[in-house]
Amino acid sequence: MSTRTIALDDRLYHYLQAVSLREPDVLVRLRAETARLPAAGMQVSPEQGQFMALLVRLLGARRCLEVGTFTGYSALACALVLPPDGRLVTLDVSADWTAVARRHWLDAGVADRIDLRLGPAAGSLAALLAEGAADSFDFAFIDADKTGYDDYYELALQLVRPGGLIAFDNVLWSGRVADPNAQDADTSALRALNRKLHADARVDLSMLPIGDGLTLARRR
Numbered sequence: 085m086s087t088r089t090i091a092l093d094d095r096l097y098h099y100l101q102a103v104s105l106r107e108p109d110v111l112v113r114l115r116a117e118t119a120r121l122p123a124a125g126m127q128v129s130p131e132q133g134q135f136m137a138l139l140v141r142l143l144g145a146r147r148c149l150e151v152g153t154f155t156g157y158s159a160l161a162c163a164l165v166l167p168p169d170g171r172l173v174t175l176d177v178s179a180d181w182t183a184v185a186r187r188h189w190l191d192a193g194v195a196d197r198i199d200l201r202l203g204p205a206a207g208s209l210a211a212l213l214a215e216g217a218a219d220s221f222d223f224a225f226i227d228a229d230k231t232g233y234d235d236y237y238e239l240a241l242q243l244v245r246p247g248g249l250i251a252f253d254n255v256l257w258s259g260r261v262a263d264p265n266a267q268d269a270d271t272s273a274l275r276a277l278n279r280k281l282h283a284d285a286r287v288d289l290s291m292l293p294i295g296d297g298l299t300l301a302r303r304r
């Protein structure tokens with residue numbers, strides 16, 4: 085019994101995975117390949133991918149948006165549970181990382197549901213607005229450069245429909261957001277965003293200690 089969120093040691097974390105993780109083989113293979121890359125720490129945890137897929141189902145989402153593709157794990161987790169005519173638009177700057185992603189999306193048979201756009205995300209989000217995509221997305225996941233999060237939020241808030249959900253990854257930043265000695269640009273940007281969201285009347289809010297911290301903001 086506890087009146088606060090439980091802390092997970094390794095034993096309890098492995099138990100959580102053992103009794104709840106249902107990771108499709110295509111995601112297992114993508115995770116294994118990504119683990120060999122130098123930037124492997126940027127991948128979402130499998131239980132977080134599973135949680136996001138559940139959110140997509142709960143929202144009945146047909147259109148998803150992602151800022152920060154990396155090697156495509158979270159995009160694939162979501163695309164696998166979209167209806168066949170569903171679409172996920174995902175944005176990244178790296179041709180190398182997204183080449184890994186594309187291979188696994190093809191392998192999983194969902195590449196036709198995923199629209200990958202390479203280039204700086206703020207420009208791609210503005211282009212979506214210019215294409216008339218305002219108020220059209222059910223779910224958005226923001227997981228890219230931390231100093232860009234606030235811009236991505238303001239643009240994503242125009243792109244998701246009222247009642248749509250925006251999820252922000254890494255909002256606890258390995259604990260650095262609560263460390264007054266951490267004053268680097270990424271930590272400061274996340275801290276400012278967390279403060280802003282807390283007071284932002286445009287959204288309903290919940291911050292979850294899953295993965296590296298995940299904030300859910302539902303557009304009112």
Ligand code: CA
Binds near residue numbers: 126127254
């Ligand atoms: Ca992340």
